[in-house]
Amino acid sequence: PLPPEEQAKANxxxxLSNAPGLRNATILDSDVTYRSANGASYRTTLEKVTFASTSDSSPFTMTLTGAYNDTPVSISAEMEPISDLRKTPHRPYATTAHVTSGDMTSDFTGTLTDPMNFEGVEGHTTVTTPTSDTLFSVAGITGDHAPVKLALSGDFSHSGDDWHFTKAQGTIQTSTMESGDFTLIEGNHGKPDDVTAKTGFGRLDINGLMPILAPPGAKGTKKGPSTLHADLLLITPPDPDPLVHFELTARQLIYNALNFTNLRIQAAQTSNRIEVPLLRLDYIGASLSADGRIEADGKSSRVAADVVLTHGDIDRLRRVAGLAPVPVKGSLNFRITASSKNVHTLNEAISRADMTAAVSMEKGEIAKEIVEAASMDLRLLFRHAKGVTPITCLLGVLQMHQGIGTVIPLRLRTGEGTIAAKANFDLNRRWLDLVFASRPFSTSFFALDVPVRVSGPFDAPTLSLATWSKVGRNMLADSNAVTNLPPALQGFAASNACARPTR
Incomplete structure (x- = not known):
């Protein structure tokens, strides 16, 4: 580090009041290498650079042919006359530049207060490319990849250690960026850079971004994007450079076959860890909010999250899950704690998740005939129950390991009676086994209260009497058990009227 007086002088x-006139100058076969504080090298090759002007009061032009880290680059720039250059830094020096590299083009129109050091830069810039081949090359990504069409424009500025790209708009593949503000603060000697990004998308299609975000080994060609399911890498480097903080919003988010709305996510990357203090989105009328963290776990990662889902309409949820119609209407609320170990991608974390969840309903309704059928009410022999009855409360507690789980207890209380149940399920096989029975104290004099078992595939289960099998009888014995919940879920479940065991 320089002494304060020398640092001030360096800044x-x-x-340039005595800058000489320059009519025609050429630089051949040169190069400039910039080495960062962390030891990374950035090499600019100057095959041919020409400067020209007809007089000190005529435009000053530059053309450059060369390469940046072996990626070919051509630049042509038209600047103000040298007589204006002599007035900087007191008067910003105006410049327009056109950059081409492969199929990428970029234009800049703006001013500089220190042209020799590319300092005090302010202006408008655009970047367009149908394939992003150049961007992949500059980023050090080699090998075949699917084309990424990109067109962005915004305001660019640079002063000292601060780099900014603001008011960014444009498209990336099929995604539309409506606003973007990016800031890079160069780290002090031996320290990482710091990047802050705040972006807003109208439509964010993760499937379309798969060529950028696909995990290692995902297949894609320059003829088109990968046909694999979208899957995001969960990487927690031990010494990240740069450190990244970002906030992202999107009115529409597409991920595999899922279509979300009103996304907002905040995240920060530090050593061996990514914190996600906020994730919010809407899905088929339900609102989801979560917070979580991704931590290094050897060469893989471990993930933990707490999730809250509200206003989940039963009928819309069951259709998404591929379940057969159910004669229950209402909205569900969920509280979920989940964790995964030894994972590398988001889909892998979801499929391997250990999960505990509580689900409740405070308002809803169920067909009267279902309650009477569940209780084997003898009056069904002489009449057909019509209408619905309000649901006083519903509570279910779920324990799941890698897609295989149990719901116990599962209780539903109505004005016509109380039903207790237990369910086993396998999301991988799309299979369930459900036993339910009405509680004798809650039903009418005519109810036989015979327990029922529903078992089989999600979309076509079969119905039988629970007592006909040992499995059914064992599940029935468990149906009124009280499950121990993690502290985060205890208050949520305890406030539900159905939390109290039934007789």
Whole structure:
């Protein structure tokens, strides 16, 4: 580090009042290498650079042919006359530049207060590319990849250690960025850079971004994007450079076959850890909010999250899950704690998740004939129950390991009676086994209270009497058990009237 007086002098733009006139100059076969504080090298090759002007009061032009880290680059720039250059830094120096590299083009129109050091830069810039081949090359990504069409524009500025790209708009593949603000703060000697990004999308299609975000080994060609399911990498480097903080919003988010709305997510990357203090989105009328963290676990990661889902309409949820119609209407609320170990991607974390969840309903309704059928009410021999009865409360507690789980207890209380149940399920096989029975104290004099078992595939289960099998009888014996909940879920479940065991 320089002494304060020398640092102040170094930060002062040079006096160009005596800049010489330049009519025609050429630089051949040169290169400039910039080495970052962390030891990374960035090499600019200058095959041919020309400067020209007809007089000190005529436009000053530059053309450059060369490469950046072996990626070919051509630049043509038209600047203000040299007589205006002599007035900087007191008067910003105007420049327009056109950059081409492969199929990428970029234009800049703006001013500089220190042209020799590319300092005090302010202006508008655009970037367009049908394939992003150049961007992949500059980023060090080699090998075949699917094309990524990109067109962005925004305001660019640079001063000292601060780099900014603001008011960004454009498209990335089929995603539309409506607003973007990006800031890079260069780290001090031996320290990582710091990047802050705040972006807003109208439509964010993760499937379309798969060429950028696909995990290692995902297949894609320049003829089109990967046909694999979208899957996001969960990487927690031990010494990240740069450190990243971002906030992202999107009115529409597409991920595999799922279509979400009103996304907002905040995240920060530090050593061996990614914190997600906020995730909110809407899905088929339900609102989901979550917070979580991704931590290094050897060469893989471990993930933990707490999730809250409210206003989940039963009929819409069951259709998404591929379940047969159910004669129950109402909205469900969920509280979920989940964790995964030894994972590398988001889909892998979801499929391997250990999960505990509580689900409740405070308002809803169920067909009267279902309650009477569940209780084997003898009056069904002489009449057909019509209408619905309000649901006083519903409570279910779920324990799941890698897609296989149990719901116990599962209780539903209505004005016509109380039903207790237990369910086993396998999301991988799309299979369930459900036993339910009405509680004798809650039903009418005519109810036989015979327990029923529903078992089989999600979309076509079969119906039988629970007592006909040992499995059914064992499940029935468990149906009124009280499950121990993690502290995060205890208050949620305890406030539900159905939390109290039935007789």
């Amino acid at each position: 002062t733009p040079p006096d």
